[in-house]
Structures are given as C-alpha cells and as structure tokens.
Amino acid sequence: MxxxxxxxxxxxxxxxxxxxxxxxxxxxxxxxxxxxxxxxxxxxxxxDLSAKKIRGARATANTIGVLALDTVTTPFSVEITLSIEETARAHGWNSFVVNMFSDDSPETMVDLLLSHRPGGIIYTTMGLRQVPVPAKLLTLPCVLANCESLHDPVASYIPDDEQGQYEGVKALLAAGYRHPLCLHLPSQHLATVRRRKGLARACLESGIDPDSLLHHYMEFGDEHYRDIPAMVESHMPGGKPHFDSVVCGNDRIAFMVYQVLLSHGVRIPEDVAVLGYDNMVGIGDLFLPPLSTVQLPHYDIGRLSALHIINGDSHRETVRVNSPWLQRDSI
Structure with a gap:
C-alpha cells in the first residue's frame, strides 16, 4: 500500500x-x-486516519463512533446503524461501529472505541432497554439510540411504544373487533409495559375494560415463541376461537398466530383479525394476508441520533420517536 x-x-x-x-x-x-x-x-x-489521530492525540472532527450492543447482528435493528452511516455521509461526516456482545467487558470495548478518537458517540442496543452508561463515554458528546440511561442524564432517542400500540389497537377496535386475545412480550420488558399502557388507553376510549381481556405474557428467550400455539389454542375449544382478534407483542408472535389460525381453517381477517408490532424488515408484506402492524422507527432513531451529534445538540432529554400504524389486510 x-x-x-x-x-x-x-x-x-x-x-x-x-x-x-x-x-x-x-x-x-x-x-x-x-x-x-x-x-x-x-x-x-x-x-492513514489512525496514524493522524495518534499524532494529534485529539478527537477527530466529523467522525461518529457507534458502540453497538447486540445491534448489528440482528435483522430487527440493523437499520439504526445503517441510518447513522447514511446520515453521517450526507453531512460530510464519517462513522465506525464497535460491536459489543453481552459477554464482552464494557471497559475494554469502550477503550477500543475511544482509541479511534471519535468526535461524538452513539450508544445503541438491540431491544429497548435501560443501560448504565460508562463514565468514559460522557467525556465526549454522547447520545443513546434505542435505549435509556440508568443513572446519568443522557440524550436518548427511543420508540414511542405507548403511542404506537394505542394507534394499532384503536384501529382494530374501530374496525369492529371487540374481544381481542393479547399475546405480550415478556412482562419485564420496557416495551411491554409501555405498549400495555397504549392498549389500555385505546380500550378505555372505546368503553372496554382492558383488564377483562384475555392476556398472556411470553417467557424470556427465543425458544418460548414455540409456546404461542398452546396459548392460542387454549382459547379455541373444538378449533373455534373465543376471540375475534389477536394483539401480538411483535411480528414473530403474529407469524406463529397465523400458522395456528390457518391450520384450524380460521380466516384472517374475516373470522379473526391479527395485529402485529415491529414491521420486521422485508417480512410484513409476505404474510398472507399482509400483516397490519406498527413500525418500529429504527431508521428515524438512527438519523435523529446522528443529527444530535452533527448539530452539536446539548439537551439531555428522552425523545420518543413516532411509531406509525401500518394498515394492511389482516384487519
């Protein structure tokens, strides 16, 4: 070279x-x-940018360092890092990603990130969660994407899960479905708590007691998606559903629900409507019929987080990013 x-x-x-x-x-x-x-x-x-940074021993202007906890290895939130890179390039900036897995030493990975001398840092996670922010990250402009700080006030951009679920359930009820079966993500998830609030608000506005509905919560772990069929069939004596719709914690749950309903000859949406959540990349339109769902705004979260660094924003607030309702044919 x-x-x-x-x-x-x-x-x-x-x-x-x-x-x-x-x-x-x-x-x-x-x-x-x-x-x-x-x-x-x-x-x-x-x-040789690294050599230049070592000689200067200072932050490299126009470079965003991304500390990605389980993010770029999953199809669900890869759009966050994609959006950060595209936004950075559009504004004459660069970006680089340091992957951190659950069994990595946070201190080691933070030191690796800072050794590249970024001008600002975005800490992003797979799945909405609260995280302790290493003190070293706060020595530079820092923003959280798809997560919130446990202790220090740090600017955060997260999905508006409550509003997203409210819009989806509101549309479901407005279409005439009044007896939904609710299949939630694990109860300890931040998203689950907030989406349950959105569901309750939509139900109360329609004169329905949300606590009177059928509710099930998944256990933590991907293997528990296989528990979904039994949850659904427990309310289908003789193959006949005792519900007119299913509110799913995410599109993966909806995928399992489709299989159960269709295997029993239940028509979607004529007999039972299905509402998803996430808008899994490249998947929603492949359901038959196409799945009505709520968009997780990962691309917008990445864009707004990058602009926070690029524009030199100094606020330390949590910004809830709109999660749009996507009407398709399952409702």
Missing part, C-alpha cells in the same frame, strides 16, 4: 505539502493541489 512518502516522491513535493493537500487543500496553490491529487490517484493512496 502506498505511503505518504510515496506520494511526496512521485509529486516531487514535501511531506508537508501532501499533508496540506489532504487536510487543508485551501492553503495550496491550485496547480500544486492538482499535481499532488494526481499522484494520490495514480498510487491509489488511502490516508
């Missing part, structure tokens, strides 16, 4: 001149800049 010295030799200029061409091109005469840029192009030279 070509070095800075190689460029300087080919262009017959000093190392300082090449450095200025890369970092302060306005300080060079146009002819000199063109000459150096031609040498860079001919050699396919790539600037």
């Amino acid at each position: 070509a070095s800075l010295k190689d460029v300087a030799k080919l262009a017959n200029v000093s190392l300082m001149t090449v450095s200025r061409a890369l970092n302060n091109p306005e300080r060079l005469k146009p002819d000199t800049l063109t000459h150096v840029q031609a040498a860079i192009s001919q050699l396919n030279y790539v600037p």
